[in-house]
Amino acid sequence: MRGRGGWYGGRPRIEGSMSALDSVQVKNLARGCAFDLAGITTAEPPDEAGYFAEWLAEGYAGEMGYLYGRRAELRADVRTLLPSARSVICLGLLYNTPPPYSTRWSAEDRGWISRYAWGTDYHEVMRARMEELVRRLRALATFEWKICVDTSPVLERAFAQRAGLGWIGRNTCLINQQIGSWIFLGEILTSLELEPDSPAPFRCGVCRACIDACPTQALVPTGKDEGPDYALDSRLCISYWTIELRGPIPEQRREQMGPHVFGCDICQDVCPWNRRAPVTAEPAFVPRAATPPLEALASITEEEFREMFRSSPVRRARYSGFLRNVLVAMGNSGDAKFVPALETLSQRDDPVVREHALWALQRIRLPQAVAS
Template sequence: MTAHQLIAMAQDCGFELAGIAAAGPVAESNHYIDWAARGLAGEMRYLIDHRAEMRRDVRSLLPSAKSVLVVGKLYNTAEPYSTAAENADNGWISRYAWSRDYHLTMKERLTVLAQRIDADSPCEYKVCVDTAPLQERALAKHAGIGWLGKNTCLINQQQGSWFFLGEILLSLELESAAMPAPDRCGTCTRCIEACPTDAIVPVNGAGPSHEVDSRRCISYFTIELRGTVPEPMREAMGNHIFGCDICQDVCPWNRKAPVTADPAFTALNVAPSLDQMARMTAQQFRQQYRHTPVERARYRGFLRNVAIAMGNSGHRKFESALQSLAMHEDEVVREHAEWGLTQLS
């Protein structure tokens, strides 16, 4: 099978972006290891433990790998961007989390694609989606499907950045003529200026021009951080209760981003009522968000986020819900609810 045929097969399986990178050391790893060593990954252990070194080379996952097929699945919908949405009564959930957990959808579809490849050209392969320790955005860049923007997202010149990435490591030797896509951020600094918490910071030394300091990023606070959100950061979080899209919403390459017709990414849970969210029991949370990315915040973290959003709303009508949260059995929820009440008063 040629690289060209493989890419055509991936597109036939519904992946809008597809390219091939060689398996081997990834040049961007040095900056990644340095980024993690400087503490910019915050408390995300899975990014800084022994798996950080594994990310240097996909052969740590499949020793026979010769090539990496990198695909992108468009998930954008016609719903407004967070920067255009107006409703302080509601919380904001990141665009990628509006539907069923993409890890499940991507894995199913990549497995079908891998089986088709194997039927055509028998090989060893490994399917990877997000959680596997590899440098997926850097590999996507080397596969020629986009560049890494100052917001650190992969951006495709024609289709923007609303893509889930996935990889199939292959023992097949494939000649790919792909060159890394040129960096088209140029002098633009929109994402840097729009970030409410100044999380996109310049890099001193070798590597990309900018990096994200997770310890200042709303996505990190609302999804990954398990305990208390640093108080000086809370006001800037606005109504975000799960993730943040601002640095993608303002990117000019997303101005005309296409939308998907794929029913797997139909928008559910776009901007839920804060009042309803604050009154959810643990069981209701599990029922509502089972098999969606929102599960990852966990019940306690989600209520913490809702309390912050209520405190930032300026609406005293949320006082009663916050008073209930201030008596919650969980200490973290109580503390953030107290903070929210103080903000409203």
Template sequence: MRRLVEARAHALGFDILRVARPDSVPDLPGRLSAWLGSGSHGEMVWMEERAEARAAPAGLWPEVRSVVMLGMSYAPETNPLDILGRRDRGAIAAYAQRRDYHEVMKGKLKELGGLLSAKSGRPVKVFVDTAPVMEKPLAEAAGLGWQGKHTVLVSRDFGNWLLLGAIYSAADLEPDTPEPEHCGTCRRCLDICPTAAFPDPFRLDARRCLSYLTIEHTGPIPAEFRAPMGNRVFGCDDCLAICPWNKFAEAAHEGRLAAREDLGAPALRELARLDEAAFRHFFANTPVKRTGRDRFLRNVLIAIGNSGDPALAAEAARCLDDPAPIVRGMAVWACGRLLGPEACAGLHARSGKDEADAHVREEWRAVLAASDGETPAS
């Protein structure tokens, strides 16, 4: 049965399959509790909800006897760090430059789970990153790889470019051997982080992580993180791209996960002009769509402010009248970076209106205070 299921998994496009016991990570509840207690999850309140179910597979489904973990490679064909030097272009995380992996993997997992259920005579449940499942610790316990110092799963065969899925089975399946950690003394992933988001090896403070800030964070990006964002408009691959284990990774071969060429280096000028309908059309069926147009343009305007290109100031100035306050606020910041305080004072005067949103008023105050020779608080 194992050979049959594994062969079908490979035929469906999965690159690796391993099995773990549901109780194979006994210290997980304590680790999760400590991480949540420190507030390192930021606004991701869903991490707190159903924490008991997240910390142990049996807490989610008492019938589970085996956890089948699967990985699908999405290794990029080019180095994700290369785009960071092209300041007039937006950097989108490698996984988001392609079709939403939830859509790609869910149907395949259901088919594979159906086969496992039919052959074992026991029920299954399948999950792809949308349920309270701790995929990375379970994948490590199953032997897919190990959680590196950047907390992402690292594989000796696929680097850290694996998308994970899980099948909970009520059948007793023979577990595989866990993969020991092979990071050694290397700390490249920690040292490259532009915002020092790792207080210690193997521990992430999401509140400082650019992936979290550009995707999950709902409000204005804190001022201290805007310059380090550079041109990253959705996610950040720095700690992944620098990992030396990637030298063994092969480019993704699942056809539906092929990267879109137009998402490899989109022009900031064009991204800044997306209205709601254009945003939804351009990013249809990709992970970027779920962040929403307003938060995405917030990120784009920060990238424009970091571009050092005065020619892009017109795009930022145009967004000063955007309906969304979060967009207007970052447009003010970008104009301040590219045009300087005196030109921004002229823009503010010509607007002839008092800003209703407190965040936008504060951004204007910071820019205008600089024009008076004051040191802005932000």
């Protein structure tokens, strides 16, 4: 699941009065800080604030309770986060790496980790660059600011679209015409009055590739004449099950997970705008773990999990959840070589691990019995 709640960066900094800095200077400085995309928009709430409220009301957020309540109110208007905010500097960092792509890959004894989690946790990389950008801006002007990276309650894709970085595709990702959708986003809310960029036009056209490719039909039509024509029902999404959901994965969904042990890239892998996406030069995003062997993952201890994914987004799934995902992938492989490991894991104290190991054993031994 992309987009989470929570702050990343402490309280707003208060500095003296505003002074003039123009948008071109800001974007040039952003490029100097090695951002691939930079654009400016106002701090006014985007139209998507209304769509987001409807999305929550439909129940599409599943059990992601942190998206509701006070956090939803904060998300509706960034000026609740920084009352002096006049502009939002939207930034993008490419993380695309060379193949494999999930739709052109198969190895029954390995698990798939989502592309964004192959390297070092991007929050650290983005934040360091954004702090450097603020430092450079402060050398030229005084202003108030707040850095937001993913975990802040900000409708970041909506601001990025309005700042001209790209459009929100039917797969719900932000897509840039030149570099595709493998992009990390961040925002600097600022009291600076900056000339806004033009919003990026919607360029999906009549394409439906992501909708057709989604193995769980998680991209659902909104049925509305205005606003987005498709929405993500997280309750049906592999990314949600493998990253956000705590406890057992609904049994009738497990088969659809295939080899995914953390996240899912299918609706981006099939997007034509990613066919010629350039590859990042950022060393932090060089893959450390992409398709690890399932047997090795199933045998790691909690301590080894913490060490292995110390600075990786994978740690969000937590040990029990990650092991649960690995067990489902083992069951889906149908490979009898996993039986001894599964028998051992079926003796674990953790009831979620135990139950998923038993399910995987049954799926390998009696595939027809557990097929939905």
